[in-house]
Amino acid sequence: MSTDRFRDLSNTALAGRLGVPRVPLLRRYEPGQALLPGPALVTSVGAGRFAKPIRALVEESGQQAVDEVGDQKLAAVVVDLTAAVTLDDLAAARAILTPAVRKLAPSGRLLLLGPEPAEAAAASIEAAATAQALDGLVRTIAKELRAGATANLLVVAADAPPAAVDSSVRFFLSARSAYVDGQVVRIGAPVGSPQDPAAMDSPTLPEKPLAGRVAVVTGAARGIGAAIADTLARDGATLVVVDIPAAGENLAKVANRTGGTALQLDITAVDAPERLIAHLTQRHGRVDLLVHNAGITRDKLLANMDPDRWNAVLNVNLRAQLRITEALLADGTLLQDGSRIVCVSSQSGIGGNRGQANYVASKAGIIGMVRALAPVVAEKGVTINAVAPGFIETEMTAAMPIGTREAGRRVNSLRQGGLPVDVAETIGWLGRADSGGVNGQVVRVCGQSMLGA
Amino acid sequence: MSTDRFRDLSNTALAGRLGVPRVPLLRRYEPGQALLPGPALVTSVGAGRFAKPIRALVEESGQQAVDEVGDQKLAAVVVDLTAAVTLDDLAAARAILTPAVRKLAPSGRLLLLGPEPAEAAAASIEAAATAQALDGLVRTIAKELRAGATANLLVVAADAPPAAVDSSVRFFLSARSAYVDGQVVRIGAPVGSPQDPAAMDSPTLPEKPLAGRVAVVTGAARGIGAAIADTLARDGATLVVVDIPAAGENLAKVANRTGGTALQLDITAVDAPERLIAHLTQRHGRVDLLVHNAGITRDKLLANMDPDRWNAVLNVNLRAQLRITEALLADGTLLQDGSRIVCVSSQSGIGGNRGQANYVASKAGIIGMVRALAPVVAEKGVTINAVAPGFIETEMTAAMPIGTREAGRRVNSLRQGGLPVDVAETIGWLGRADSGGVNGQVVRVCGQSMLGA
Numbered sequence: 050m051s052t053d054r055f056r057d058l059s060n061t062a063l064a065g066r067l068g069v070p071r072v073p074l075l076r077r078y079e080p081g082q083a084l085l086p087g088p089a090l091v092t093s094v095g096a097g098r099f100a101k102p103i104r105a106l107v108e109e110s111g112q113q114a115v116d117e118v119g120d121q122k123l124a125a126v127v128v129d130l131t132a133a134v135t136l137d138d139l140a141a142a143r144a145i146l147t148p149a150v151r152k153l154a155p156s157g158r159l160l161l162l163g164p165e166p167a168e169a170a171a172a173s174i175e176a177a178a179t180a181q182a183l184d185g186l187v188r189t190i191a192k193e194l195r196a197g198a199t200a201n202l203l204v205v206a207a208d209a210p211p212a213a214v215d216s217s218v219r220f221f222l223s224a225r226s227a228y229v230d231g232q233v234v235r236i237g238a239p240v241g242s243p244q245d246p247a248a249m250d251s252p253t254l255p256e257k258p259l260a261g262r263v264a265v266v267t268g269a270a271r272g273i274g275a276a277i278a279d280t281l282a283r284d285g286a287t288l289v290v291v292d293i294p295a296a297g298e299n300l301a302k303v304a305n306r307t308g309g310t311a312l313q314l315d316i317t318a319v320d321a322p323e324r325l326i327a328h329l330t331q332r333h334g335r336v337d338l339l340v341h342n343a344g345i346t347r348d349k350l351l352a353n354m355d356p357d358r359w360n361a362v363l364n365v366n367l368r369a370q371l372r373i374t375e376a377l378l379a380d381g382t383l384l385q386d387g388s389r390i391v392c393v394s395s396q397s398g399i400g401g402n403r404g405q406a407n408y409v410a411s412k413a414g415i416i417g418m419v420r421a422l423a424p425v426v427a428e429k430g431v432t433i434n435a436v437a438p439g440f441i442e443t444e445m446t447a448a449m450p451i452g453t454r455e456a457g458r459r460v461n462s463l464r465q466g467g468l469p470v471d472v473a474e475t476i477g478w479l480g481r482a483d484s485g486g487v488n489g490q491v492v493r494v495c496g497q498s499m500l501g502a
Numbered sequence: 503m504s505t506d507r508f509r510d511l512s513n514t515a516l517a518g519r520l521g522v523p524r525v526p527l528l529r530r531y532e533p534g535q536a537l538l539p540g541p542a543l544v545t546s547v548g549a550g551r552f553a554k555p556i557r558a559l560v561e562e563s564g565q566q567a568v569d570e571v572g573d574q575k576l577a578a579v580v581v582d583l584t585a586a587v588t589l590d591d592l593a594a595a596r597a598i599l600t601p602a603v604r605k606l607a608p609s610g611r612l613l614l615l616g617p618e619p620a621e622a623a624a625a626s627i628e629a630a631a632t633a634q635a636l637d638g639l640v641r642t643i644a645k646e647l648r649a650g651a652t653a654n655l656l657v658v659a660a661d662a663p664p665a666a667v668d669s670s671v672r673f674f675l676s677a678r679s680a681y682v683d684g685q686v687v688r689i690g691a692p693v694g695s696p697q698d699p700a701a702m703d704s705p706t707l708p709e710k711p712l713a714g715r716v717a718v719v720t721g722a723a724r725g726i727g728a729a730i731a732d733t734l735a736r737d738g739a740t741l742v743v744v745d746i747p748a749a750g751e752n753l754a755k756v757a758n759r760t761g762g763t764a765l766q767l768d769i770t771a772v773d774a775p776e777r778l779i780a781h782l783t784q785r786h787g788r789v790d791l792l793v794h795n796a797g798i799t800r801d802k803l804l805a806n807m808d809p810d811r812w813n814a815v816l817n818v819n820l821r822a823q824l825r826i827t828e829a830l831l832a833d834g835t836l837l838q839d840g841s842r843i844v845c846v847s848s849q850s851g852i853g854g855n856r857g858q859a860n861y862v863a864s865k866a867g868i869i870g871m872v873r874a875l876a877p878v879v880a881e882k883g884v885t886i887n888a889v890a891p892g893f894i895e896t897e898m899t900a901a902m903p904i905g906t907r908e909a910g911r912r913v914n915s916l917r918q919g920g921l922p923v924d925v926a927e928t929i930g931w932l933g934r935a936d937s938g939g940v941n942g943q944v945v946r947v948c949g950q951s952m953l954g955a
Contacts, residue, residue, distance in 0.1 A: 136821055139863060143804075143812050151805045170874035175824055181870025182820075185862040188854025193803050231854065350646050351596075352604045359596050367635075368589055371628055400952075401641025401684065409638040410592060417634025421623035499853075499953050 072458075072465040073197035075227040076156035078474060080256060080283065084110035084223055085158075087124035090149055092116050094141045097129030099162050102211040103218055118148040125158040125222050126150070130183060131205050134169065134176035142183075146190070155196035160221050161187050162203045162214065165235065180204075184233055191231030191497045192462050199230040199463075199497075206237040213239045213486035216258075220478040228471035230462050231497030239485035241387040241430030257285030258481050263333045265289045265325070267316055268343030270296035272443045273393070275303050276469030277340055277476055282307035284477050286338065289329065291316070316343055316369040322376030329383050336383045338480040341370045341392040344411070346445075351406040359407045366411030371418060374433075378426065386430030387482040392419055393472070394435040396495050412437075416491050423489025432488040434479045439495025440466040463496035525911075525918040526650035528680040529609035531927060533709060533736065537563035537676055538611075540577035543602055545569045547594045550582030552615050555664040556671055571601040578611040578675050579603070583636060584658050587622065587629035595636075599643070608649035611675050614640050615656045615667065618688065633657075637686055644684030644950045645915050652683040652916075652950075659690040666692045666939035669711075673931040681924035683915050684950030692938035694840040694883030710738030711934050716786045718742045718778070720769055721796030723749035725896045726846070728756050729922030730793055730929055735760035737930050739791065742782065744769070769796055769822040775829030782836050789836045791933040794823045794845040797864070799898075804859040812860045819864030824871060827886075831879065839883030840935040845872055846925070847888040849948050865890075869944050876942025885941040887932045892948025893919040916949035 076086070089107045091114045093100040104114040112124065126149040130142055142161075153159060163183040170177035183202055191200040201221050203214060214236050220226050264281045268274040269290035278290050288309025292300040297313050304311035312328050314321055329336050344366045347358040370392060377384050384390075397405055398412025419435045426433050440446065440457040446466065449457070458466040472494050478484060479492070529539070542560045544567045546553040560567040565577065579602040583595055595614075606612060616636040623630035636655055644653040654674050656667060667689050673679050717734045721727035722743035731743050741762025745753040750766050757764035765781050767774055782789050797819045800811040823845060830837050837843075850858055851865025872888045879886050893899065893910040899919065902910070911919040925947050931937060932945070 136816055136867075139816065139867075140809065140812060143807060143859070144809070147804055147807050166870045166873060169870075174828065174871055174874045174878075177874030178820060178824060178867035178870040181873070182863040182867040185851050185854050185866025186859060189850075189856065189859045189862045190804055190854075192854055192856040193805070193859070351600055351643055352646070354596060354600050356593065356597070359593060363589055363592065367631060371631060375627065397642075398638050401638050401643075401645055403642065403645040406596070406639060406642045406646075409642045410635040413638025414589075414592075414631035414635040417619045417622075417631040418627055420619060420634070421627045421630030425627075 073155065073195070073463065075197045075463065076224040077227045077470065078224040082224060083112070084219065085112045085124040087154055088113040088115055088121060089125035089127060089222070090115050090118060090123050091127045092145060093129035093132065094138050094145070095132030097132045097162065099131060099205070099211055099214060100127070100129040103127055103129070106215070106218065118152055121152070122154040123149065123152045123157060124154050125160065126153060127160045128162070130161055130163045133163065133179050134172055135179060136175060139179050139182055150190065150194065153194065153198050155198065156224070156227070157198040158222050159190060159194065159198065159200040160203065160218065162205055165204050165206050168207050187233065188231045188497070194462070197463060199226065201226070201229065201231065202233045204233055204235045206235070208238045209236050209486055213237070216478060216481050216484045217487060225474040225478065228463065228467035228494055228496050229475060229492065232493055234487060234490055234492055236486040237488065240427045240432045240488050241482065241485045259338070259477065260285030262286045262337035262480070262482070263289065263335055264338040264340065264480065265291060265329065265336055266340045266342055267291045269303050270299035272445070273438065273441060273469045273472050274342040277342055277473040278303050278307050278309065280470055280473035280477055281338065281480065282309065287333070289332070291325070292343070316373065317364045321369065322373045325373060326376060326380050326383065334382070335385055336377070337385070337388050337482070339377065339388070339390045340476055341373070341390070343369070344393065346405065346408050348404045348408070350404055354406060362407035363411050366408065367414040367418070370415065374418070374422065384429060384431050387485070388431045389480045389484065390426065390431065390433040391476045391479045392433070392435040394437045394491060396437050396439045396493060396498055396500065399437055399491070399493070400500060419491065420489050427488055432485055434487055434489065435491045436472055436475050436479070437491050437493045437495070438467065438472050439493060439498040441472060442466045442468055460500055461496035461498040465496065467494055467496055526608065526648070526916065528650045528916065529677040530680045530923065531677040535677060536565070537672065538565045538577040540607055541566040541568055541574060542578035542580060542675070543568050543571060543576050544580045545598060546582035546585065547591050547598070548585030550585045550615065552584060552658070552664055552667060553580070553582040556580050556582070559668070559671065571605055574605070575607040576602065576605045576610060577607050578613065579606060580613045581615070583614055583616045586616065586632050587625055588632060589628060592632050592635055603643065603647065606647065606651050608651065609677070609680070610651040612643055612647065612651065612653040613656065613671065613674050615658055618657050618659050621660050640686065641684045641950070647915070650916060652679065654679070654682065654684070655686045657686055657688045659688070661691045662689050662939055666690070669931060669934050669937045670940060678927040678931065681916065681920035681947050681949050682928060682945065685946055687940060687943055687945055689939040690941065693880045693885050693941050694935065694938045712791070712930065713738030715739045715790035715933070715935070716742065716788055717791035717793065717933065718744060718782065718789050719793045719795055720744045722756050723752035725898070726891065726894060726922045726925050727795040730795055730926040731756050731760050731762065733923055733926035733930055734791070734933065735762065740786070742785070744778070745796070769826065770817045774822065775826045778826060779829060779833050779836065787835070788838055789830070790838070790841050790935070792830065792841070792843045793929055793933070794826070794843070796822070797846065799858065799861050801857045801861070803857055807859060815860035816864050819861065820867040820871070823868065827871070827875065837882060837884050840938070841884045842933045842937065843879065843884065843886040844929045844932045845886070845888045847890045847944060849890050849892045849946060849951055849953065852890055852944070852946070853953060872944065873942050880941055885938055887940055887942065888944045889925055889928050889932070890944055890946045890948070891920065891925050892946060892951040894925060895919045895921055913953055914949035914951040918949065920947055920949055
């Protein structure tokens with residue numbers, strides 16, 4: 050499989066030739082895999098409301114949940130800081146974390162839960178400062194951890210019940226989040242009624258968390274799009290894969306191996322929204338997960354940018370997504386309570402990128418669209434989020450000159466490029482019916498790339 | 503002067519020895535300098551309300567304001583995109599910018615004005631996407647420009663009148679913003695009544711924009727703090743410089759050369775707020791600009807962090823600022839309508855930094871404090887903002903190993919470290935009475951460092 054080829058290359062042959070240290074091998078999800086490979090420290094500062102249910106989750110998954118650091122290696126460290134309101138609370142967090150990070154196992158998971166700074170400000174300015182300090186702290190820890198361990202922060206709104214964080218805690222503790230590092234994700238009161246409440250009480254990661262859900266993936270014929278289709282199908286979704294007619298042969302292969310249907314469609318065509326809606330209406334009568342993945346690049350410095358390059362990229366990457374999303378919302382029948390929309394933005398859309406003014410404008414535009422639509426779609430029980438991949442090993446990056454490619458791979462805290470499946474797993478998490486607490490967010494899948502500001 | 507030594511070193515001897523390209527020499531502000539050294543393109547897409555007053559500002563400063571790209575080099579390019587609401591408007595911006603960036607002179611200024619994405623969403627989702635696209639676009643342009651030219655974006659709230667952007671447009675067009683690049687600053691309706699409305703109609707940058715204002719600078723005995731004191735004094739402010747007793751000799755020098763008063767004070771002392779308030783009350787009866795600059799580092803990986811290192815840094819960098827600010831607000835007499843508070847955060851406080859968990863927590867905490875206090879102090883006509891320096895040439899960075907230092911200097915779009923005066927100029931802008939449109943913002947002074955995400 051191509052992704053294994055990439056990993057082997059960077060781990061052995063290439064690393065040897067370049068004389069660079071071996072990159073850590075990241076633990077990745079495989080069907081049947083337990084939530085955690087070892088015990089977890091789960092504790093809190095003050096009266097956090099999440100430590101108890103998270104401890105129960107860990108124990109029900111078959112692992113020990115300890116509340117103090119001992120001699121054993123820890124597969125995960127979870128500290129509920131949602132009740133932290135003072136600098137003394139922050140110092141208490143430091144006292145927990147210093148011994149804990151020493152015990153974190155390879156591919157370990159450090160997960161903090163903290164209050165929302167804007168909400169904390171209502172209590173005191175010190176509370177707001179404390180909340181924001183966690184943001185910097187987790188990004189620092191992520192830069193200090195080694196051996197594939199990650200650190201992330203869930204910022205939890207005051208009105209979010211423990212169940213709202215459940216799918217996110219599962220994702221960030223599990224191997225599914227292998228390449229999501231140094232990120233801060235906000236969780237609010239859940240949007241939509243989970244269609245499968247039983248999954249939320251499941252003692253282990255359900256094998257098929259997307260069972261019964263109809264998922265559409267655009268640009269699915271190859272690369273990240275194909276990985277998304279494969280991963281969603283693995284997790285139980287019924288797929289509708291979309292790509293341009295020229296990619297029809299590959300698209301058919303993806304449809305066949307995922308047991309889904311293929312829809313050959315140029316998403317920039319005038320009648321594209323109409324045709325997609327017709328296909329979905331006839332086959333399924335619904336869409337539970339819409340993944341706007343299709344995208345193109347036409348790189349050129351802005352000084353040399355012609356209207357054709359500009360328009361081609363903006364039309365595929367942004368205008369088509371706007372039109373299709375608006376048509377689906379106007380349709381009113383396919384997107385239902387619990388449906389999820391996930392857009393593929395890019396790290397470049399956050400920080401800009403030399404030679405990609407058109408691509409960056411489109412991917413930043415996606416972020417604007419996601420944030421603007423979040424409150425609109427929430428009224429229908431729908432969420433919309435974006436993933437922003439960093440350096441992901443694809444045919445595109447494989448074609449880069451070796452210097453550029455190696456630099457791209459190394460300038461992140463995990464010292465390697467991500468795999469398409471890492472983007473796909475993140476989309477799978479956001480696509481779950483019980484991920485309604487996550488809305489309007491942009492989640493980077495970048496190994497905490499140091500670029501992008 | 504030490505800053506010149508740094509610049510000469512990186513421009514000639516060192517660059518020669520390392521075989522790296524000469525770094526661009528940045529145009530910096532000197533008293534009497536004209537706003538711009540050449541003509542400016544000032545135009546808009548749609549019915550932007552800012553192009554006309556900005557054109558007037560340029561012409562009154564003695565330069566030509568053109569509305570089309572011709573043969574001549576441009577000292578500045580200003581495009582008012584506040585009325586841009588569609589992807590067609592975005593394409594129109596591209597059509598303006600492509601020929602314009604080719605004509606931008608060394609140390610040129612590209613300044614976009616755009617709508618606030620959250621406000622644009624009320625018009626349409628496409629408008630929100632368009633607004634956010636400008637964010638990515640300006641960061642990309644900043645990465646593509648060469649020879650010391652910068653690109654920045656002012657996000658202007660719908661209720662901000664043209665006068666609200668005036669001081670910011672002056673700052674970003676002028677040489678004062680030499681090291682502020684790739685940044686996005688929000689401007690809203692002005693907070694506080696400008697104490698010197700005449701300055702806002704001034705045809706050129708007033709020589710003394712801080713005349714009549716009392717400014718307090720903590721940590722002013724050396725480094726960035728001393729540069730802040732020097733720069734604010736140059737611009738007309740009356741200085742109160744503060745530092746620990748051990749730095750008393752240097753502090754006295756700064757006080758003497760700025761014509762200010764020195765206050766030896768450990769800001770972490772229990773009675774520090776009280777003593778500062780007493781000094782200000784007795785000498786001036788007011789404070790128009792409070793600059794929280796004092797800060798320390800005690801670096802250590804979190805795994806090896808002891809409580810002393812943690813507490814020392816948090817107490818100086820965050821707790822003292824919280825206490826002093828709250829005491830001044832409680833005092834109720836010193837901070838007045840038009841007063842400004844500026845905190846010195848750090849790029850590390852945004853993106854985290856390996857080995858600096860304590861420092862990062864404190865500097866992220868400052869950001870939390872600034873955002874939380876902004877709406878509170880606005881009720882009194884006061885603003886609070888933060889600057890976040892990147893790699894600034896100081897005694898601290900001069901002591902780094904050459905490899906680390908050169909890497910730090912080069913990983914930004916201007917390919918050099920900034921000077922203390924660059925931080926100081928930014929604080930001077932935020933400290934003006936007529937900068938009330940800027941509140942709760944964090945402005946990086948980092949040459950668009952590629953680190954920090």
